[in-house]
Amino acid sequence: MAIRTEFEFIDRVRLKYGLRRIGDDCAVLPKDRRWDTVITADLLVEGIDFRRAWTTPAKLGHRALAVSLSDVAAMGANPLWSMVSLGIPKVLWKHGFGEKFYEGWYALASCFGVELIGGDVSETPESLVIDSVVGGEAKKGHAVLRSGAKAGDLIFVTGSLGGARGGLQLLDRGKSVPRRRNARAAAIIERQTRPVPRIEEGKRLGTGKFASAMIDISDGLSSDLGHICRASGVGAKIYANKIPVDPNLAHLGLTDDEKLDFALNGGEDFELLFTVDPKKKLRMQKAMLGYPISYIGEITPDAGKIVLIGELGPKFLAAGGYRHFQALE
Ligand SMILES: [Mg+2]
Numbered sequence: 001m002a003i004r005t006e007f008e009f010i011d012r013v014r015l016k017y018g019l020r021r022i023g024d025d026c027a028v029l030p031k032d033r034r035w036d037t038v039i040t041a042d043l044l045v046e047g048i049d050f051r052r053a054w055t056t057p058a059k060l061g062h063r064a065l066a067v068s069l070s071d072v073a074a075m076g077a078n079p080l081w082s083m084v085s086l087g088i089p090k091v092l093w094k095h096g097f098g099e100k101f102y103e104g105w106y107a108l109a110s111c112f113g114v115e116l117i118g119g120d121v122s123e124t125p126e127s128l129v130i131d132s133v134v135g136g137e138a139k140k141g142h143a144v145l146r147s148g149a150k151a152g153d154l155i156f157v158t159g160s161l162g163g164a165r166g167g168l169q170l171l172d173r174g175k176s177v178p179r180r181r182n183a184r185a186a187a188i189i190e191r192q193t194r195p196v197p198r199i200e201e202g203k204r205l206g207t208g209k210f211a212s213a214m215i216d217i218s219d220g221l222s223s224d225l226g227h228i229c230r231a232s233g234v235g236a237k238i239y240a241n242k243i244p245v246d247p248n249l250a251h252l253g254l255t256d257d258e259k260l261d262f263a264l265n266g267g268e269d270f271e272l273l274f275t276v277d278p279k280k281k282l283r284m285q286k287a288m289l290g291y292p293i294s295y296i297g298e299i300t301p302d303a304g305k306i307v308l309i310g311e312l313g314p315k316f317l318a319a320g321g322y323r324h325f326q327a328l329e
Pocket residue numbers: 025070071074215216217218
């Protein structure tokens with residue numbers, strides 16, 4: 001049987017070897033009587049996850065750490081340390097890629113008190129390869145899993161969606177440096193090349209035990225909500241007019257439907273998608289005062305079914321998010 005997606009591949013390995021800790025944004029390991037350790041790994045490959053021409057070494061350093069920090073945020077945990085391994089083509093060595101990469105890495109790490117504790121460096125024939133590992137901690141039993149959503153829970157998302165996909169479109173058209181100073185264009189390009197992990201928001205949701213399930217939006221809202229529904233054995237309905245579409249997408253001259261498509265399926269916004277028991281809603285909103293969050297729908301008992309309620313009525317929403325590879329034969 002051909003394996004069609006990375007998710008199927010991971011699922012097959014997980015089942016074959018009976019691996020219990022795989023399947024969330026981070027693995028959760030017992031540390032001591034009071035704390036659990038959380039740990040995550042991300043692989044960034046040139047030409048697949050990023051293009052060198054679209055970014056800078058410092059922004060790549062930022063991004064490599066940010067995507068892993070975002071997974072720690074999605075557990076409601078506090079990041080503490082990181083290991084970074086780099087495979088660098090010889091030509092980039094000569095131009096000081098490593099130093100500039102770590103400048104970007106350190107600037108972000110220092111915002112959250114994250115310490116570099118190791119890693120490895122090697123040479124590759126052509127393409128850059130970056131392996132980022134981040135570990136952190138959560139109070140015992142407080143790490144927020146994907147599997148805790150219950151029918152009737154309310155669905156929320158932080159920030160806005162679709163901007164990173166819009167930035168990708170601009171970069172694809174060769175607009176890495178907008179000719180005229182344009183704040184909207186610059187903002188969506190920045191969302192793609194320099195994402196900001198929602199660490200503080202995640203910690204508040206985790207330590208307050210407000211979120212019943214949580215995930216970061218790396219693949220796209222439709223895919224990532226699908227991950228929560230599958231892990232929790234539930235369904236969801238979301239409202240098109242409540243999706244927080246990134247206002248800076250106005251720069252691209254898209255139709256409302258196209259903007260909504262970017263927000264639902266674009267991916268890489270690294271916002272947090274989480275579910276909340278309605279009884280905890282008011283306390284959660286109080287704890288999150290000053291942080292941008294939007295209510296977008298509810299969890300339903302219809303396992304695996306995600307319904308989008310739009311102007312023309314309800315329709316089933318297929319997972320349309322970004323896949324790193326479509327057909328692995
Ligand atoms: Mg994730």
